[in-house]
Amino acid sequence: MPPLSNLAVRDVETVVHPYVNLASFRDSGPLVIERGRGVFVFDSDGKAYIEGMAGLWCTALGYGNEELVETAAEQMRKLSFAHLFTGRSHDPAIELAEKLKEIAPVPISKVFFCNSGSEANDTQVKLVWYLNNALGRPNKKKIVSRVKAYHGTTIAAASLTGLPANHRDFDLPLPGFLHAGCPHYYRFAQEGESEEEFATRLAAELDALIVKEGPETVAAFIAEPVMGAGGVIVPPKTYFEKIMPVCAKHDLFVIGDEVICGFGRLGTLFGCQKLGFAPHAISIAKALSSAYLPIAAVMMPEAMYQALLVESKKVGLFGHGFTYGGHPVSAAVALKALEIYARDRIVEHAAGRAPQFQARLRALGEHPLVGVARGLGLVGGLELVADKRSKRSFAPQNGVAARAVRFAEEQGLIVRAVLGDVLTLSPPLIIDASEIDELFDRLGRALDRTLDWVTRERLTQA
Numbered sequence: 335m336p337p338l339s340n341l342a343v344r345d346v347e348t349v350v351h352p353y354v355n356l357a358s359f360r361d362s363g364p365l366v367i368e369r370g371r372g373v374f375v376f377d378s379d380g381k382a383y384i385e386g387m388a389g390l391w392c393t394a395l396g397y398g399n400e401e402l403v404e405t406a407a408e409q410m411r412k413l414s415f416a417h418l419f420t421g422r423s424h425d426p427a428i429e430l431a432e433k434l435k436e437i438a439p440v441p442i443s444k445v446f447f448c449n450s451g452s453e454a455n456d457t458q459v460k461l462v463w464y465l466n467n468a469l470g471r472p473n474k475k476k477i478v479s480r481v482k483a484y485h486g487t488t489i490a491a492a493s494l495t496g497l498p499a500n501h502r503d504f505d506l507p508l509p510g511f512l513h514a515g516c517p518h519y520y521r522f523a524q525e526g527e528s529e530e531e532f533a534t535r536l537a538a539e540l541d542a543l544i545v546k547e548g549p550e551t552v553a554a555f556i557a558e559p560v561m562g563a564g565g566v567i568v569p570p571k572t573y574f575e576k577i578m579p580v581c582a583k584h585d586l587f588v589i590g591d592e593v594i595c596g597f598g599r600l601g602t603l604f605g606c607q608k609l610g611f612a613p614h615a616i617s618i619a620k621a622l623s624s625a626y627l628p629i630a631a632v633m634m635p636e637a638m639y640q641a642l643l644v645e646s647k648k649v650g651l652f653g654h655g656f657t658y659g660g661h662p663v664s665a666a667v668a669l670k671a672l673e674i675y676a677r678d679r680i681v682e683h684a685a686g687r688a689p690q691f692q693a694r695l696r697a698l699g700e701h702p703l704v705g706v707a708r709g710l711g712l713v714g715g716l717e718l719v720a721d722k723r724s725k726r727s728f729a730p731q732n733g734v735a736a737r738a739v740r741f742a743e744e745q746g747l748i749v750r751a752v753l754g755d756v757l758t759l760s761p762p763l764i765i766d767a768s769e770i771d772e773l774f775d776r777l778g779r780a781l782d783r784t785l786d787w788v789t790r791e792r793l794t795q796a
């Protein structure tokens with residue numbers, strides 16, 4: 335391992351990083367990013383990378399968008415802070431809430447602002463509990479999520495998340511959080527099972543789980559349209575068509591987690607539109623402001639709002655909120671981002687680029703290291719395997735996908751490795767045809783380098 339730069343040493347000695355092995359990170363150090371332009375970022379040595387992950391699935395409009403910069407500066411000059419507590423309000427929050435109601439894919443009555451996807455999902459859980467108290471159903475409180483779901487890392491959101499590293503030794507999940515089967519066809523479909531049959535089985539298993547727990551104790555179901563951090567898992571055909579009636583049968587409140595899929599990622603404004611289902615409430619964050627500033631929201635239906643009215647009358651106030659929820663600068667930037675998405679037809683652009691992106695992605699499915707290539711719109715995943723025929727994985731301690739990420743960085747490309755040796759891709763939605771080609775050329779070379787390394791280290795052997 336080459337010695338760390340001065341900046342890297344300062345980082346290692348001062349910053350605790352999310353989502354690394356903190357022990358091995360002391361040797362590898364950080365990749366320090368200094369600036370960005372369009373779909374490119376530049377490290378502290380000036381090296382350019384295609385940001386193949388749009389940061390963390392979020393910088394939809396890329397870097398250096400002057401309109402967003404100007405909007406933030408203008409709003410800061412006018413009113414740098416105002417809050418929504420105790421009956422205060424401000425223009426940007428009101429306008430943004432109106433806009434979100436207008437573009438929502440399902441009937442939305444009100445919007446509650448937060449700062450992150452985790453806060454939005456924590457809020458969803460609290461509101462569902464409130465709702466069932468208001469409805470006189472104090473036992474109907476359990477929330478069903480799914481294995482490999484990612485909903486964030488605060489205590490309730492991490493409980494919703496279905497990934498072991500977010501639970502283990504954090505004493506999570508909390509009681510009352512259930513995880514239904516994961517709609518991962520490549521890994522979890524049975525021998526000879528079609529996508530439709532797999533979906534039918536998952537729906538039957540969800541039904542059985544709810545019946546076993548007692549439907550009178552199960553309050554809600556939460557789902558990402560396409561699972562992101564779990565490994566870009568596109569549900570099998572007819573999945574939501576079969577899952578939604580099970581939720582309806584047991585009177586479950588359905589929460590759509592659109593934190594990644596919202597605002598064009600799948601080629602439709604909201605992911606649920608692409609997957610053909612209608613949640614009752616929706617969590618949004620990330621591309622809401624194209625990640626220029628933190629902002630997130632819960633979009634809720636009238637029935638939920640009525641419950642909040644009942645409860646706040648009873649309790650005396652609605653005791654939930656965040657100092658920076660709906661921050662005027664973030665809200666102004668989000669409004670501008672929504673204006674740009676509409677004016678520049680960003681969602682249509684993403685949909686238009688999707689066939690090329692998916693074709694190049696699927697071509698890498700032929701690579702000897704890739705078990706399966708999957709994706710939708712401008713999101714993709716490559717699951718790396720030791721043996722294509724048997725789908726045998728590499729031993730996790732070999733860190734094969736993590737090594738591929740390093741080789742990609744050498745090639746000037748940022749991708750991410752998630753659990754199960756899946757490489758994920760989610761570039762800014764403004765990416766053009768030649769940049770998509772360049773991204774996949776670089777990724778192909780990185781996979782070849784990874785294969786050489788795997789062969790040298792004899793990692794393909796069982």
Ligand SMILES: Cc1ncc(COP(=O)(O)O)c(C=O)c1O
Pocket residue numbers: 390449450451452453455484485486487558562563591592593594619620
């Ligand atoms: C689907 C989904 N929900 C929630 C979150 C949590 O968002 P945040 O990291 O802003 O708390 C994420 C983050 O990646 C996500 O992908």
